[in-house]
Amino acid sequence: MDALVAAVTVFVLALLVGFEVIVKVPPTLHTPLMSGSNAISGITLVGALLSAGLGHTGLTTALGLLAVIFATINVVGGFLVTHRMLEMFRRK
Amino acid sequence: MPAWFVNFSYLLASVLFILGLKGLSHPRSAVRGNLTGAAGMLIAVAVTLLDQRILSFRAILAGLVIGSAAGALLAVRIRMTAMPQMVALLNGFGGAASALVAGAALIEAQAAPGALTAQFTVATAASGLIGAVTFWGSLVAFAKLQELISGNAVVFRGQHLLNALSAAAALGLAGWLVARPEQAAAYWALAAVSSLVGVLATIPIGGADMPVVISLLNSYSGLAAAATGFVLANNMLIIAGSLVGASGIILTQIMCRAMNRSLANVLFGGFGAQAGEKVSADAVYAGRVKAASAEEVAMLLETARRVVIVPGYGMAVSQAQHAVQTLAGVLKSRGVELLYGIHPVAGRMPGHMNVLLAEADVPYEDLREMEEINPLFKQTDVAIVLGANDVVNPLARTDPNSPIAGMPILDVDQARTVVVIKRSLSPGFAGIPNPLFAADNTLMMFADAKKAINEILHSLSEAAVAG
Numbered sequence: 001m002d003a004l005v006a007a008v009t010v011f012v013l014a015l016l017v018g019f020e021v022i023v024k025v026p027p028t029l030h031t032p033l034m035s036g037s038n039a040i041s042g043i044t045l046v047g048a049l050l051s052a053g054l055g056h057t058g059l060t061t062a063l064g065l066l067a068v069i070f071a072t073i074n075v076v077g078g079f080l081v082t083h084r085m086l087e088m089f090r091r092k
Numbered sequence: 093m094p095a096w097f098v099n100f101s102y103l104l105a106s107v108l109f110i111l112g113l114k115g116l117s118h119p120r121s122a123v124r125g126n127l128t129g130a131a132g133m134l135i136a137v138a139v140t141l142l143d144q145r146i147l148s149f150r151a152i153l154a155g156l157v158i159g160s161a162a163g164a165l166l167a168v169r170i171r172m173t174a175m176p177q178m179v180a181l182l183n184g185f186g187g188a189a190s191a192l193v194a195g196a197a198l199i200e201a202q203a204a205p206g207a208l209t210a211q212f213t214v215a216t217a218a219s220g221l222i223g224a225v226t227f228w229g230s231l232v233a234f235a236k237l238q239e240l241i242s243g244n245a246v247v248f249r250g251q252h253l254l255n256a257l258s259a260a261a262a263l264g265l266a267g268w269l270v271a272r273p274e275q276a277a278a279y280w281a282l283a284a285v286s287s288l289v290g291v292l293a294t295i296p297i298g299g300a301d302m303p304v305v306i307s308l309l310n311s312y313s314g315l316a317a318a319a320t321g322f323v324l325a326n327n328m329l330i331i332a333g334s335l336v337g338a339s340g341i342i343l344t345q346i347m348c349r350a351m352n353r354s355l356a357n358v359l360f361g362g363f364g365a366q367a368g369e370k371v372s373a374d375a376v377y378a379g380r381v382k383a384a385s386a387e388e389v390a391m392l393l394e395t396a397r398r399v400v401i402v403p404g405y406g407m408a409v410s411q412a413q414h415a416v417q418t419l420a421g422v423l424k425s426r427g428v429e430l431l432y433g434i435h436p437v438a439g440r441m442p443g444h445m446n447v448l449l450a451e452a453d454v455p456y457e458d459l460r461e462m463e464e465i466n467p468l469f470k471q472t473d474v475a476i477v478l479g480a481n482d483v484v485n486p487l488a489r490t491d492p493n494s495p496i497a498g499m500p501i502l503d504v505d506q507a508r509t510v511v512v513i514k515r516s517l518s519p520g521f522a523g524i525p526n527p528l529f530a531a532d533n534t535l536m537m538f539a540d541a542k543k544a545i546n547e548i549l550h551s552l553s554e555a556a557v558a559g
Binding site: 030072 | 110114118123152154182193210434444
């Protein structure tokens with residue numbers, strides 16, 4: 001139960017930090033915000049790597065492999081396309 | 093690798109994610125912000141790969157190579173007009189990955205005595221449910237935006253009942269999984285029914301509401317990652333996931349406010365498909381629409397001091413951004429004050445129009461948000477509406493029975509002259525006529541946006557030579 005309360009504490013505080021940080025993003029950057037934050041949600045890749053690597057059963061390895069592919073597309077595609085967009089905003 | 097080192101690295105990655113998002117608060121710091129976030133991800137992945145419990149790198153390596161190649165290809169090749177589809181797809185992949193990780197974690201935990209705690213099973217159910225809804229909802233959104241299926245709202249009899257039943261079934265299966273976590277079948281049944289929920293929930297939403305849906309799915313993909321964080325008892329996943337969840341919620345709110353609709357109305361309304369009483373187009377337009385040629389518009393622009401361009405998605409479809417930027421340069425070199433008025437839902441996702449204009453080298457300093465530009469229209473000589481319709485429709489202010497009643501609009505009708513460049517008088521997403529087109533101070537230029545702008549440019553340069 002203690003572990004759950006600690007995890008919920010982190011969750012609630014992170015949500016609040018998220019609100020405070022994100023409301024300051026100007027509308028002109030909302031599309032890169034979406035693709036960039038999307039890349040961050042690919043953090044689930046960390047879990048996928050462990051599922052794919054622990055070799056628990058063939059099934060978990062297969063599920064992990066699929067998850068690694070999906071999450072890596074999310075991470076690599078997200079950060080790259082965000083970079084591409086933001087470069088357009090920077091150049092004059 | 094001691095656990096404290098791993099956890100400290102995860103903390104560092106979490107801090108970098110927050111600082112990265114903070115960098116997005118200004119275009120100047122945004123590139124560095126995005127790189128900061130990417131550095132956080134690199135640290136998180138590298139430390140995880142050092143985990144000594146990993147027995148084989150074969151599947152990991154294969155997954156990383158395939159995923160990186162596909163992701164990089166997508167990111168480099170995608171056109172800026174197709175960015176909403178891209179983000180929809182990425183949202184979906186993130187959701188799917190979270191659901192798969194939770195599924196694998198459940199199988200591992202079933203073999204380990206005492207691992208199936210209440211926190212674990214509730215989080216697993218949440219991750220499977222949200223992840224599957226996100227994946228399938230995003231695929232439907234992608235198919236609609238890519239026009240693989242009709243972009244219109246798909247509504248049928250008994251839809252609400254079916255949606256309610258499938259949602260109830262998903263929640264029931266989630267409850268079953270929590271009660272009997274030793275059965276893997278419950279999880280996959282939950283994922284299957286949640287997939288159905290994702291499809292059913294997205295098909296009744298029409299094209300104009302896609303910005304809301306993508307924002308919401310963005311939020312879901314974050315919440316799915318956070319739920320997976322609860323499954324794995326990993327604070328970094330919880331933090332990163334909730335940051336994204338918060339971001340998506342904020343953007344959803346902004347989009348709903350920009351359309352003056354509640355989230356419930358967007359999700360369940362079937363907007364654009366409902367056949368309410370509508371103002372007849374003939375009654376609005378008959379005998380009152382004045383067409384103008386490129387020469388006439390050029391003459392207007394020559395004597396103007398302030399010109400405001402209001403771009404809509406029609407401009408992007410016609411790929412007129414670069415022509416518009418050229419016209420803006422010509423007018424500015426003649427001392428005209430030139431601004432762009434951007435409606436929050438001008439594109440297919442939040443901020444989409446800004447990206448399309450940035451691609452054409454329009455400086456972001458020239459872009460004005462709705463609240464900033466509206467007071468300026470009274471002192472504007474020419475407002476050019478380029479492929480926009482519903483967001484400049486005065487019925488939103490005047491007709492309380494209109495489907496867009498109360499929606500904040502750009503008050504272009506207050507400009508001295510309004511030039512509307514549009515191929516025909518066809519209605520926008522809301523399916524209603526626009527009295528702006530028949531207003532006394534409005535000139536209609538019936539043409540493709542790119543062609544029209546180029547013709548105006550031509551007339552301007554001819555006049556300059558003649559003068």
